[in-house]
Amino acid sequence: MSSVLASNSWADKLPTKVTRLVHALAIASLISQIGIIVTGGAVRLTESGLGCSQWPNCVPGSMTPVPEMGIHGIIEFGNRLLTFVLLVIAVAFLISIWKMRPTHRTLYKLSIGLLAGIALQALVGAITVWTGLNAWVVSVHFLISGALVIMATFQVNRTAKELKGRTIEHSSKSICQVSFAAWIFSLLAVAFGTIVTGTGPHAGDADAPRHLFDPLLVTRMHTAPVYLLVFATIVVLVLAYRQVGNAQLRTAIWWLVAAIAIQAAIGYIQHFNGLPVALVLSHMLGASLLLSASANVWDRAAILPDYQRSDA
Numbered sequence: 001m002s003s004v005l006a007s008n009s010w011a012d013k014l015p016t017k018v019t020r021l022v023h024a025l026a027i028a029s030l031i032s033q034i035g036i037i038v039t040g041g042a043v044r045l046t047e048s049g050l051g052c053s054q055w056p057n058c059v060p061g062s063m064t065p066v067p068e069m070g071i072h073g074i075i076e077f078g079n080r081l082l083t084f085v086l087l088v089i090a091v092a093f094l095i096s097i098w099k100m101r102p103t104h105r106t107l108y109k110l111s112i113g114l115l116a117g118i119a120l121q122a123l124v125g126a127i128t129v130w131t132g133l134n135a136w137v138v139s140v141h142f143l144i145s146g147a148l149v150i151m152a153t154f155q156v157n158r159t160a161k162e163l164k165g166r167t168i169e170h171s172s173k174s175i176c177q178v179s180f181a182a183w184i185f186s187l188l189a190v191a192f193g194t195i196v197t198g199t200g201p202h203a204g205d206a207d208a209p210r211h212l213f214d215p216l217l218v219t220r221m222h223t224a225p226v227y228l229l230v231f232a233t234i235v236v237l238v239l240a241y242r243q244v245g246n247a248q249l250r251t252a253i254w255w256l257v258a259a260i261a262i263q264a265a266i267g268y269i270q271h272f273n274g275l276p277v278a279l280v281l282s283h284m285l286g287a288s289l290l291l292s293a294s295a296n297v298w299d300r301a302a303i304l305p306d307y308q309r310s311d312a
Contacts, residue, residue, distance in 0.1 A: 014099045023159040025093040029114065030152035032086050034288045037145045039079045041284040045277045049133045049204025051076030055126040083122055090114045093155070107158055110151050117148045133208035135198030142194050146187075149288050150295040157299050171301040172243055178236040179301040182256070185229035186294035190287050192222040200275055219271065226264065229294070233257060236297065252297045259293040262286055 015022060043049055051065065051072030052058035058065045058077050065073030094111040101108045121144050128137045171179075196218050199211040211218075237253045240246050263286035270279035 018162040026155040026159045044204040048072035048075040055129045139194035153292045176302040179298045182232035183294045183298040188225035256293040
């Protein structure tokens with residue numbers, strides 16, 4: 001009986017509305033999801049993809065790297081450990097909103113989605129090792145991380161709107177449609193970018209299989225949705241300035257403009273300079289920021305926070 005009372009007492013202490021801690025956990029989730037993309041890139045770019053040759057063990061008979069694996073084992077194992085950091089943050093966020101489930105359904109669904117995504121990411125990571133860094137599996141591994149970045153961005157938006165008491169600036173149907181198109185184009189650009197990467201020299205291991213596509217052809221496939229993204233972003237920016245209000249959306253669009261400009265510059269420079277490691281890693285960071293920025297624009301244009309939805 002005492003244990004039941006203690007459990008009820010613990011649950012009673014959970015917040016019933018978004019607090020600074022809840023919002024901080026959402027931000028921590030977004031930063032950590034972007035961070036693991038960068039560290040995963042470092043694993044590949046240092047040819048440490050098979051620094052741990054097995055999964056869940058690092059090497060036969062050991063969960064941790066052994067001296068024989070050298071620095072590659074340490075890098076790969078360190079990246080694996082970061083998954084537990086993501087998991088802890090995701091569980092903490094779920095616990096923090098547990099009592100808000102009836103009134104904050106989207107936040108609850110996003111938190112469940114993040115947990116499921118982290119578990120799926122671990123499984124795909126295992127398949128990546130088992131297949132010797134198959135380029136298609138590596139692409140899926142990256143794209144799942146991109147999806148988690150997007151969900152974490154939605155969490156940050158919703159918690160910020162409630163915590164900071166921001167008014168909702170309704171957007172026109174045209175703005176919603178074009179911002180959605182821009183988001184889709186950013187997804188396509190990143191997805192085709194993984195094929196370019198799978199065709200390029202940075203495989204994660206000297207013996208890892210690569211795509212046999214024409215590098216120039218896949219690069220052009222990658223840039224096609226980028227041009228569409230640029231066009232859609234310009235259109236939605238013009239529409240946002242033609243509509244009264246929407247200052248928050250305009251700010252979000254300018255962040256997207258910055259992400260596109262920086263990412264395009266890095267992409268062109270790395271392409272014409274032999275894909276130097278530092279620029280490739282910066283491009284991976286840029287890809288995650290681009291996904292977050294485009295999702296942020298669409299979210300602000302089209303989606304209301306839970307506490308102002310009719311189904312809350």
